[in-house]
Amino acid sequence: MKSAIIFGYNEFALEIAHSLKTKYNDLSLFVLEDKDFKFLQENNFKVSKFSIDDDWSDLENEYDIDELIVFCALEDTAENIFLTISLRAVYENLIIIALSSDQESGRKLKMAGANKIIPITQTTVNIITEMLERPFVTEILNNILYSDDELQIAQVTIEQDSEVIGQNIESIDWKNRYGLLVLAIIRENLDTSFIYTKKANKEPLKEDDVLVIVGYENDIKEFEKTIGRRYNANWRNWSW
């Protein structure tokens, strides 16, 4: 069973918990303080208490480490880093996503072994500056990414026997045939490097290529049926 643990009790942790609720059935919060523990318990959260110098070796008794994702969202950056390194010391394959207040602690978290760092300040700054520089783009991207609007972004893996295999991006009339736009194709062996449509126009599509598409929910569903399957993120392959 896929499960998630969120460390910390603050606005960030709660927002993460809130948005993950739909994706993870087994979602628990780990908190440091007794009062937070009681409060969350009363509010029907699955909550555990922990101490910063816990040895995490018994975590695998409760969770399937391969299916577990961990968010380090402690208020204190130093504690966050310490927690990350303690977890990484025990579990080499655990997926750890950590919040960092600034760039410096972001680098430390990365060294401590976090798979992905979400920089809080940087994110806020980006949102604000984008709002000022490109208000329409920001609104549209935010709608596509975050809202439950009909317009969505999706990544689809091309399956064996799919009708698009062998053709190149340019020769397919995505707009009229599928009602979609292709933003990028990703080849498995190229890892994270994106091949943008403009560079990959002439490249014939192969099995297991991942297409990043934008379109309306229904069109995407239709497309998935005929072309492939939703891409399941394999976190271990990502070197962020």
Added chain:
Amino acid sequence: MNIAKRLFIGAVYAINGSKKYENTKRFFYNFLENDQYRFKKYVDFFMMILIFASVFILIEEVKNHLNVYFKFFNDYVISIIFMIEYTLRLWVYDSSTSIIIAQYEKDTALSRDFRLRRALYKVMRSKFEHIRSISSIIDLLAIVPFFHELRLLRIFILFRIFKLFRYTRSVKTFASVLLSKKFEFITLLIFASIIIFVSSVLVYIMEAHLPESPIKTLFDAFYWSVVTISTVGYGDIVTVSEAGRIVAVIVITSGIAVMAFTTSLVVSAFTEKIEEIKEIKNIEDIAKLKKIYLICGYKEIGRQVALKLKKDGLNIVVLDKEKKYVDEAVHDGFIAFDHDSGLLSTYENLKLNINTQVKYVLCLEDSDIDNIYTILTVRSISKQVEIISILQNKQNRKKLELAGVSNIVFSQEFIGLIAKEYIGQPVAFELIHALRSETNGIQISEILVDDVMIRYNGSIADIDSSRFKLLLLGIYKSSMNHFLFNPIENTLLETGDMLIIVGDYVFIEEFKKYLHTKSDR
């Protein structure tokens, strides 16, 4: 009250109420006294040229015989211009009609006869305040050469040089800085005067009777004393007797003290005032700016936002009530003030017109309370300015909205959504992130549809974006306030719409050019 008085009051009221009179007065006031007025510097420049011309003529005159026209120009034209200026300054200095009316209304309120003489006395007193000011006296002396043909009075032309002070702001600042140490300078002056006085008398007594001594008169002694105390020491007049030299030793020693003290006074006056001078300079600078991005709060977020916006060459002004953050902002190259953005007086002091000069107000303080204060303050001045604020605590969202914020950035929520997207679709998310951060040249950008563009492109079908290897994500229809994703070919373009384009930065620029020209279609 007799007829004459009544007529007089009537005339005064008429003048005071007259729009034309007021406008004329304001016009001259702006040219002469208002530093913020755009064209004042031209008047200043013109006057400076006149002054230099005048001094030039004076110098030339010493050894050469000058053309009559030059003399005429110097004696009459310049003098008359200066006289007109003097009169205008005297006129715009205060409002005589208001003073008379105030007196009249006061008298009427106390139900007694209007005291014309008292009113006139008040008018004179007020004008006299202007006349006796140093700059005004210099102005007056600068006109004097006009009245006299006497050689000695020519020297008054030099007062015209002093007039320069009026037209150069730096001299004014310098004077105001020195003025802040008035007490110390006076003490020093008294000390030096006593030393000079005592030593000149002493040296006169010691030396004047000696035939070999160059000090013959009391003035010689005084001159020697001043030259010595100032540590200049020409050596044209020296003491010859032993007694005289003892006096010299005292004068020399105190001279060193006087000079050292003077230097340190000037320096300390400047170091104390430097912040103030900088602020005055900054206020002058921002007065010229338009479309200001006002950043309230220079903490981590404020700082990074400012630095990012700076790259786009936008006008940024930083406000933070804590000195250390302001110092940081100054260090980062911004115009910054340590003023509280939540106070009305701040905007008054900075002479900042939020309605006309500010485009965005960004409330980026760490605390919601500070941000709400700023929002309320700014909203009370301007109804239409865009205010963007960050939100720390969810519960305060409503309060920010009530205060009148235009846009709220709640990063906690975004972080939550980001976490969700990361897990669900990491590739798509990273792609969008890459587009946003504009690394590797690919970007998503908006192109405004204008009249020129419509002339060449009627509908989506006319736009050949694939030719530029660009992806038309969609069009934002301003008329419907709605984003049309992947629009069909016959979608019409209207002025004010936004095309949302993904692609290489260089091609986007090319594409913009192409949309605005008719060529090769």
